[in-house]
Amino acid sequence: MAKKTTQIAIYGKGGIGKSTTTSNLSAALSEMGYKVMQFGCDPKSDSTNTLRNGKYIPTVLDTLREKNSVKANEVIFQGFNGIYCVEAGGPAPGVGCAGRGIITAVELFKQQKVFEELDLDFVIYDVLGDVVCGGFAVPIREGIAEHVFTVSSADFMSVYASNNLFKGIHKYSKSGGALLGGVIANSINAPYAKDIIDDFVAQTKTQVIEYVPRSVTVTQSELQGKTTIEAAPNTAQADVYRSLAKKIANHTESKTPAPLEVSELREWAAKWGDYLLAMETGTIRTEQAGNL
Template identity: 80%
Template sequence: MVKKLKQIAIYGKGGIGKSTTTSNISAALSVAGYKVMQFGCDPKSDSTNTLRGGEYIPTVLDSLRDNHAVKAQDVIFQGFNGIYCVEAGGPAPGVGCAGRGIITSVSLMKQQRVFEELDLDFVIYDVLGDVVCGGFAVPVREGIAEHVYTVTSADFMAIYAANNLFKGIHKYSQDGGALLGGVIANSINAPYAKEIVDDFVSRTDTRVVEYVPRSLTVTQSELQGKTTIEAAPDSEQARVYRSLAQNIAEHTVSKVPAPLETNELRQWAADWGKRLVQQDSGLAAPAAAGSL
């Protein structure tokens, strides 16, 4: 019986902790016995660093510029617990589309039947989600990824980026595009942060896959060039990442979200801003913005 490969794309705005989250998911899945490839799709090419002791690896686009023709095995490197690491890379500064690395890299892997030869269980695409342009939208638009997740916090710009991703998924869903598995709520420590994210997912008809707190353990681990799963496997933070990875591994049915229109999102944010000012001054108890 042929094994079913599960391809997942994880989006999020720059600086939200997307690559940290993705690498810990990859590490947790690997420790659980799955064969995993992490596919870095950010032009910074640092998605897989903490799977390889902080070491950068040659990117697909850089290798193509140097050699014009590349074999897949030349751009695939193994990291923690045998995880396969690939970095798509980006164009020279100021030249070309930053999404071209994704298109080129995915084509290379498909042409050389890499996923089948490596007998993978999971391919996880780590994708910049500030702007879902043509290149960065490839995993969604082409249906390469079966399930899409977005990493967000309670900050407005992170939620704005998530809502834009929802619009992209909604647009391509009728043409065989990838669907949304859910939201990974990151840096959720304060009660109000959880309330904001919960209200947003309720209004956009999706769900929170896991609440991930901000933790000093993550910083300590990354300073060692490692994931939390590797550096602090017995920590509470590692337990959260293992729970997240298990939720993703067991997930089967994704859906089309219901994104907010821009004016709706801005009004929603303004309502929450008023609520938080009232809470801070002691004039109101915590409540969903919709109750204002």
């Protein structure tokens, strides 16, 4: 009997560090002895670059445009520590739905029973989270992913994107869709940033899985075309990613979040805005954040 493959979707606003987090998660899981596939679902097709020394790989959609039929092994490439890398790709600029690559790639891999043949432990979908519609919602809507995590900083637009994702999960949860594992809090250095994320997850009835600080080590590693796990394995930042990997590997119970309505989110953000302004002008002390 084939072992069960755990399928996870990592969402996040563009530029928030989603692919960086996902690639380091994949690398850390592979270090733990798991067989991992990273499935890039962003039309930019750069999710797996740091697992392959900065190199791009042919995407599923590009390959399909060149030939009528594609065998899965033509679009699967191995990277750091044997991680299987796939990029779904997107349509030609200005034509079609950007999420079509996910739909096409997932269907192709299902038909050819790729996950079973490769005997994978984890498939990690790296999905653009600015809009949760069409193809981008496939891992949630179709119940392909068992657990969903979102990468979010304390910036409002990042929180806004996460809240939108929660709305999508809430909608599809009633028909067998994926559930939320929690928030990966990224670029958390200032104390108030942690307070903002902690308050947001409390408001939406979810949890923080890991706090990931902003670090120059990540930038240095990516300039080499590598993950932090590969380029700087003995650093504190690499250990943060290892801690995240252990938590996700042991994660078993995901839940339906309680997203805020837009008016509620705006009101919540305004209170934090007033607080940060007061803190900057010296009329409030940092330790008072917990009383918001």
